[in-house]
Amino acid sequence: MKSLLILLASVTMLVSSFAAELHPNILFLLSDDHSYPFLSTYGSPNVKTPTLDQLAAEGMKFHRFFTGAPQCVPSRATLMTGRSPVAARMTRFSAPLPRDEITLPELLRDKGGYFTGVCGRSFHLDGATKIGQGAAKVFQEHQLKTFIDRVDSLNQCSDNEVAGQVAAFLDKKPADKPFFMWANFSDPHHVWNAPAEFRPDPASLKVPAHWPDLPGVREQLADYCGEVNRVDRTVAGVLDVLKKRGLIDNTLIVFCGDNGMAMPHGKGSLYDPGSNVPFLVRWPGVVKPGGDSRALISAEDLAPTLLAAAGLEAGSKMSGVSFLPLLKGEAHTPRKHLFVERGPHGSAPVQADMTNAGYDLGRAVRSDRFKFIYNCTPWIPYSPVDSAGGIAWKQMQEANAAGKLPSGMSATYFTTPRPVYELYDLEADPAELNNLSGKPELAATERELRAALAEKMILDWDYLPLPDLMEGNTGEGGGKKGKGKGKKK
Incomplete structure (x- = not known):
């Protein structure tokens, strides 16, 4: 027993x-x-x-x-x-x-x-x-x-x-x-x-x-x-x-x-x-x-x-x-890919002079080496979330106004309208300051990332329009019209 x-x-x-x-x-x-x-x-x-x-x-x-x-x-x-x-x-x-x-x-x-x-x-x-x-x-x-x-x-x-x-x-x-x-x-x-x-x-x-x-x-x-x-x-x-x-x-x-x-x-x-x-x-x-x-x-x-x-x-x-x-x-x-979305921030209503800190619509897809960003409200100026009133952003604004900010930073933070499409080689440019969207030598890479993002958006019943998939005609932002950061404000 x-x-x-x-x-x-x-x-x-x-x-x-x-x-x-x-x-x-x-x-x-x-x-x-x-x-x-x-x-x-x-x-x-x-x-x-x-x-x-x-x-x-x-x-x-x-x-x-x-x-x-x-x-x-x-x-x-x-x-x-x-x-x-x-x-x-x-x-x-x-x-x-x-x-x-x-x-x-x-x-x-x-x-x-x-x-x-x-x-x-x-x-x-x-x-x-x-x-x-x-x-x-x-x-x-x-x-x-x-x-x-x-x-x-x-x-x-x-x-x-x-x-x-x-x-x-x-x-x-x-x-x-x-x-x-x-x-x-x-x-x-x-x-x-x-x-x-x-x-x-x-x-x-x-x-x-x-x-x-x-x-x-x-x-x-x-x-x-x-x-x-x-x-x-x-x-x-x-x-x-x-x-x-x-x-x-x-x-x-x-x-x-x-x-x-x-x-x-x-x-x-x-x-x-x-x-x-x-x-x-x-x-x-x-x-x-x-x-x-x-x-x-x-x-x-x-x-x-x-x-x-x-x-x-x-x-x-x-x-x-x-x-x-x-x-x-x-x-x-x-x-092979992961995805990130951006939507409204906080609960403030839309205002005529607002920046994208409060409201923005965008999607991104990332692979091991490349990042593709799709900005659906590019006309809204950039501003950092929760820190626009801080001394760092104020000094960055002053430096840009004085022409003392490096070109990549100036283009990234102070271009309006922002580009609809952004593409970054994260191996060569981990800071993501050099937009390569529309570069002919990266067309296949960009097309692959756009297709992956579109598939994700479809499967998730996303309410935003799909990005241009660069099928046949490159379309706006996919080739000649999508280079760089856009025009300065």
């Missing part, structure tokens, strides 16, 4: 161990407005992020993870639905996530038995918070705020309260259930107010090639880097909660940014700094330490991957593709 009890106990332990591997706890950490390569693990000399560096060293870091949009609301829609913001009908900030869009935490809860939660900064998927009484009444009458029903626990809080909220969530978790927690951080989003201990010396910073080296640029870059350094400390507090409860080694931890930094060429733009974000995965026993990947990964791929890690199938409408084999060190077919 005693031998039988020992055998049953051993079998129970094996079953529990197998279940833990099949249904790992999942912690999804999301920073806000966080561009690649602003972690020191990527070699950036501008920041010091020891917590996230260790997370990368103990797992895998990705250099080319791209969000579905360079903006908070649509990018989060993609992360949660495994679909593009266009397909999920989430290209407007005031839009609530449609009830028929089934999210990652819902599938984990309903199909995998997970206890699920969201905490921290606004998750942005129940409609804008400032929409006016009339719109708010519509939300209420039609029960459009749905996230309270999509997860078991929903709490918004400041960054310094996230660790406490994670602890409270774990206190409520049933002992027999794995958990999924989506913890959101405000940093490094505006307001940039990190204490002096986090802020580097502006003179010590390396200025990215897509900005001019101006005093105001250095000052705001220092402000931003201070925010990145602070979020590293905040993440450490959350990880400490797992360590104290003995959960750190049986939890799949993902860290990434929701979109790029709020500076020119970043947030709101279809250039790489707008949607290329840090992405780290730590999963002891599955992901080998020290992993380093340059595969193209779309935010559409995150939900299918986490579902696969939990032993579950992707949602029926998900267009993303699981990269779980890559995490496991198995054969993996990388993406």
